[in-house]
Amino acid sequence: MRSAKDFFRPLAVGAPTPLTEIPARPSRAIHFFDPSNEKMAAKVPQMVGTVDVLLGNLEDAIKADNKVAAREGLVTIAQGTDGLGGPQAKTQLWTRINALDSPWALDDLTTLVPAIGDRLDVIMVPKVQGAEDIQYVDRLLAQLEAKAGLDRPILVHAILETARGMVNIEEICGASPRMQGLSLGPADLAADRRMKTTRVGGGHPGYLVRQDPPVNDLGISEVDANRTTYQQDLWHYTIARMVDACAMHGIYPYYGPFGDIADVVACEDQFRNAFLLGCVGTWSLHPKQIAIANRVFSPSVEDIRHARRVVAAMGDGTGAVMLDGKMEDDASLKQCLVLVELAEQLAAIDPELKKQYDALDGEEA
Numbered sequence: 366m367r368s369a370k371d372f373f374r375p376l377a378v379g380a381p382t383p384l385t386e387i388p389a390r391p392s393r394a395i396h397f398f399d400p401s402n403e404k405m406a407a408k409v410p411q412m413v414g415t416v417d418v419l420l421g422n423l424e425d426a427i428k429a430d431n432k433v434a435a436r437e438g439l440v441t442i443a444q445g446t447d448g449l450g451g452p453q454a455k456t457q458l459w460t461r462i463n464a465l466d467s468p469w470a471l472d473d474l475t476t477l478v479p480a481i482g483d484r485l486d487v488i489m490v491p492k493v494q495g496a497e498d499i500q501y502v503d504r505l506l507a508q509l510e511a512k513a514g515l516d517r518p519i520l521v522h523a524i525l526e527t528a529r530g531m532v533n534i535e536e537i538c539g540a541s542p543r544m545q546g547l548s549l550g551p552a553d554l555a556a557d558r559r560m561k562t563t564r565v566g567g568g569h570p571g572y573l574v575r576q577d578p579p580v581n582d583l584g585i586s587e588v589d590a591n592r593t594t595y596q597q598d599l600w601h602y603t604i605a606r607m608v609d610a611c612a613m614h615g616i617y618p619y620y621g622p623f624g625d626i627a628d629v630v631a632c633e634d635q636f637r638n639a640f641l642l643g644c645v646g647t648w649s650l651h652p653k654q655i656a657i658a659n660r661v662f663s664p665s666v667e668d669i670r671h672a673r674r675v676v677a678a679m680g681d682g683t684g685a686v687m688l689d690g691k692m693e694d695d696a697s698l699k700q701c702l703v704l705v706e707l708a709e710q711l712a713a714i715d716p717e718l719k720k721q722y723d724a725l726d727g728e729e730a
């Protein structure tokens with residue numbers, strides 16, 4: 366472990382100085398595309414500006430025979446697409462490299478950083494098991510950045526998809542000042558934990574609680590009676606764990622994939638649960654999931670109306686007031702400020718949202 370004194374020193378001579386704070390750039394949807402798929406690649410330029418993050422995927426879902434084509438395709442796309450990636454871009458450019466125990470990960474990094482390191486905002490590392498994985502990537506990136514003459518550090522995002530990664534979650538978050546955030550990888554995590562769901566994210570009808578049985582006049586429980594069941598969220602514990610670890614380390618938590626592309630309703634529910642629990646965004650696997658993510662991970666006009674009224678009513682921010690029959694105080698003010706600040710960040714990049722929030726300006730507090 367590095368000492369506190371050394372933590373923010375570059376890990377290679379000439380590498381950019383690490384950031385002391387991870388910028389809160391909007392990232393409601395991290396949209397995955399396969400850079401070796403011509404049809405998907407052709408859609409990238411028109412998606413710039415409509416989605417917060419475009420992620421060139423090199424890992425799972427890319428056939429082994431296409432790994433090199435995907436890597437080279439990503440270089441071509443990054444070099445040839447205006448407005449994609451870099452600190453000022455409206456649409457960030459991320460990649461998901463291959464797993465560190467695969468034969469491709471090293472070539473992914475040594476190819477991408479010199480070629481498009483100035484465009485790449487975040488590198489997502491799959492199947493992270495512990496701090497050692499992040500430290501390996503951290504040192505290698507510093508060497509490659511120094512060699513390429515880059516002037517800002519590329520950030521790192523870890524996917525939680527093993528039981529060991531979950532157990533080591535705090536040390537992963539704190540392993541490097543490059544750590545930008547965490548995503549849930551529900552498919553790999555389910556397999557590693559030997560969970561019995563075969564779905565890619567989302568709920569499961571078998572994971573439920575059932576209403577108590579009615580009791581008859583003889584005091585006997587009628588277990589065969591019709592009883593309401595309530596489906597539970599298989600991922601609640603994992604997401605909540607991830608949110609706490611990220612908040613503690615000043616980095617950002619994300620829900621991961623929702624594989625039932627056709628079920629846009631359940632997808633929206635899963636995304637909203639993650640938003641309410643504290644996640645800042647999610648993955649999008651299909652173009653139709655982008656609009657869902659943008660909608661869900663943007664505070665509603667109603668929420669912002671209420672939050673602004675609380676801010677106005679609270680004056681200097683201390684004490685307690687009654688608003689619409691409810692108590693508001695220093696703590697609920699902080700809750701409201703979370704939403705107001707998020708709305709400001711999103712309005713800065715999303716003109717339609719800005720218009721909706723601005724329309725509240727004339728309203729009485």
Ligand SMILES: CC(C)(COP(=O)(O)OP(=O)(O)OC[C@H]1O[C@@H](n2cnc3c(N)ncnc32)[C@H](O)[C@@H]1OP(=O)(O)O)[C@@H](O)C(=O)NCCC(=O)NCCSC(=O)C[C@H](O)C(=O)O
Nearest residue numbers: 397398404405408425426526550551552553622650651652
């Ligand atoms: C899921 C898909 C395979 C579906 O593709 P397809 O059957 O082609 O869908 P459509 O016919 O509805 O597509 C309509 C058009 O849109 C284009 N398209 C589709 N998906 C994308 C996309 N992601 N980006 C850009 N464009 C896209 C199609 O080419 C069609 O174009 P056209 O014919 O010209 O109209 C496919 O969506 C897909 O492969 N998505 C990405 C899958 C992926 O990245 N998976 C990996 C992430 S999830 C994971 O790894 C699990 C995780 O790690 C864990 O452990 O949990």
Ligand SMILES: [Mg+2]
Nearest residue numbers: 425526550553
């Ligand atoms: Mg996975």
